[in-house]
Amino acid sequence: xxxxxxxxxxxxxxxxxxxxxxxxxxxxxxxxxxxxxxxxxxxxxxxxxxxxxxxxxxxxxxxxxxxxxxxxxxxxxxxxxxxxxxxxxxxxxxxxxxxxxxxxxxxxxxxxxxxxxxxxxxxxxxxxxxxxxxxxxxxxxxxxxxxxxxxxxxxxxxxxxxxxxxxxxxxxxxxxxxxxxxxxxxxxxxxxxxxxxxxxxxxxxxxxxxxxxxxxxxxxxxxxxxxxxxxxxxxxxxxxxxxxxxxxxxxxxxxxxxxxxxxxxxxxxxxxxxxxxxxxxxxxxxxxxx
Amino acid sequence: xxxxxxxxxxxxxxxxxxxxxxxxxxxxxxxxxxxxxxxxxxxxxxxxxxxxxxxxxxxxxxxxxxxxxxxxxxxxxxxxxxxxxxxxxxxxxxxxxxxxxxxxxxxxxxx
Numbered sequence: 001x002x003x004x005x006x007x008x009x010x011x012x013x014x015x016x017x018x019x020x021x022x023x024x025x026x027x028x029x030x031x032x033x034x035x036x037x038x039x040x041x042x043x044x045x046x047x048x049x050x051x052x053x054x055x056x057x058x059x060x061x062x063x064x065x066x067x068x069x070x071x072x073x074x075x076x077x078x079x080x081x082x083x084x085x086x087x088x089x090x091x092x093x094x095x096x097x098x099x100x101x102x103x104x105x106x107x108x109x110x111x112x113x114x115x116x117x118x119x120x121x122x123x124x125x126x127x128x129x130x131x132x133x134x135x136x137x138x139x140x141x142x143x144x145x146x147x148x149x150x151x152x153x154x155x156x157x158x159x160x161x162x163x164x165x166x167x168x169x170x171x172x173x174x175x176x177x178x179x180x181x182x183x184x185x186x187x188x189x190x191x192x193x194x195x196x197x198x199x200x201x202x203x204x205x206x207x208x209x210x211x212x213x214x215x216x217x218x219x220x221x222x223x224x225x226x227x228x229x230x231x232x233x234x235x236x237x238x239x240x241x242x243x244x245x246x247x248x249x250x251x252x253x254x255x256x257x258x259x260x261x262x263x264x265x266x267x268x269x270x271x272x273x274x275x276x277x278x279x280x281x282x283x284x285x286x287x288x289x290x
Numbered sequence: 291x292x293x294x295x296x297x298x299x300x301x302x303x304x305x306x307x308x309x310x311x312x313x314x315x316x317x318x319x320x321x322x323x324x325x326x327x328x329x330x331x332x333x334x335x336x337x338x339x340x341x342x343x344x345x346x347x348x349x350x351x352x353x354x355x356x357x358x359x360x361x362x363x364x365x366x367x368x369x370x371x372x373x374x375x376x377x378x379x380x381x382x383x384x385x386x387x388x389x390x391x392x393x394x395x396x397x398x399x400x401x
Contacts, residue, residue: 247396254297254395258304265305265329269321 030054040064040083044072055106057081063090063111067098074105078130085110085134091117092134099123107132114139115156118146118165125149131156137175140165140188148173155179159198162188162211169194176200182224185211194218204229205242216240223248292343296398299336300391306330307384314377333387334364340394360390 028050033043035058043053044066052071057080064083066072072093074081083106085092092108093116095101100123107130108115115131116138118124122145129151131137137153140146140162149171153159159175162168165188175182175198182198184207185191191211197220198205205221208214208230217238221227227242309326316322341357367383370376 250297250395251300251392254300255304258301259308261301262305262308265325266322269325273321273324 035060038062044070055081061086063087064093066095066101069098069100071102077105078107078128081105082107088112094119095121095124097121104128109133117141118143122146126151136161140168144168158184162191164188166190171195181207185214187211189213199223208235292398295336295340295343296395299333299340300395302329302333302336303388303391306333307388310380310384337361337364363387363390
């Protein structure tokens with residue numbers, strides 16, 4: 001009798017488990033967003049955790065806040081899907097105190113805070129985005145264990161910023177033409193910066209400041225005022241390619257100086273050797289070869 | 291100090307290069323010939339000073355053959371001019387010397 005009861009309980013529990021798994025997998029929905037005021041935020045609000053929000057091509061004016069695990073991606077990539085900050089004093093997309101959010105395929109611009117702001121979140125993936133005309137392109141703020149890959153941050157003040165953020169992977173991103181710095185780690189530890197490119201930023205290509213045990217590997221820092229700047233000595237820098245702006249400017253300046261000096265020197269020598277510098281003149285005033 | 295010496299050498303190498311080209315085109319201007327000669331010898335002098343400064347301040351046995359090779363390039367230019375082969379090969383040699391000086395600047399810029 002007891003054995004039979006046990007068997008019934010086991011079968012019931014197994015069925016219940018199957019039902020839970022089935023319900024959890026079938027719950028993930030896909031929501032399609034087309035252009036409209038606040039359309040993306042509405043979709044975010046109505047979505048359940050684990051849902052995918054697919055955004056159609058177009059220009060959107062919003063400040064999106066995500067507080068649950070979601071996949072937010074564009075249908076056709078960042079070129080045609082632009083989100084501009086409706087209120088410039090807020091981030092264009094903010095992931096706030098949650099986990100496992102995916103943001104992919106957007107152009108985010110026009111914020112005086114950040115294009116994409118990951119705040120106190122973990123397990124998030126940010127890839128294939130283009131952040132421009134913000135104060136910070138992509139900003140990880142007290143965020144850990146996130147992946148930021150294949151993004152481009154251009155013409156912001158700072159391209160990609162990590163602030164008190166640990167154990168994140170920053171891989172294969174481009175940060176160029178930012179008015180201050182390309183990639184910045186501030187008080188952030190044990191992050192991996194791999195195969196990124198920081199070029200033509202006004203100040204530093206890559207800054208690792210008050211940060212420890214980070215791996216900075218196979219990055220390219222070209223044509224910045226300073227290539228890689230750090231004030232700590234326990235980070236690992238391996239295989240990075242650096243070339244400062246001075247390398248491009250200096251030869252040009254020196255050639256210019258050489259041209260000017262050549263003309264000055266020639267004048268001096270013409271004064272020193274007046275007879276020698278007299279030119280042979282042909283019958284119609286044309287110079288002839290000797 | 292070393293980057294400054296390298297920069298002065300590069301400037302003089304360019305001035306010599308310009309002078310050499312003008313001499314090939316207009317052999318009747320003696321003052322340019324003298325200028326070219328003076329610039330060339332001063333460039334070699336600066337090269338020697340730079341090499342000595344680098345060897346004294348930061349001696350690395352591996353770099354010694356490179357310094358000697360650079361000097362031989364300058365010497366080869368002198369030999370070509372003395373043998374009156376400068377019109378034919380001087381341009382190439384001048385170009386190689388300019389690249390040598392560019393490499394010297396880049397390798398001695400402060401990091």
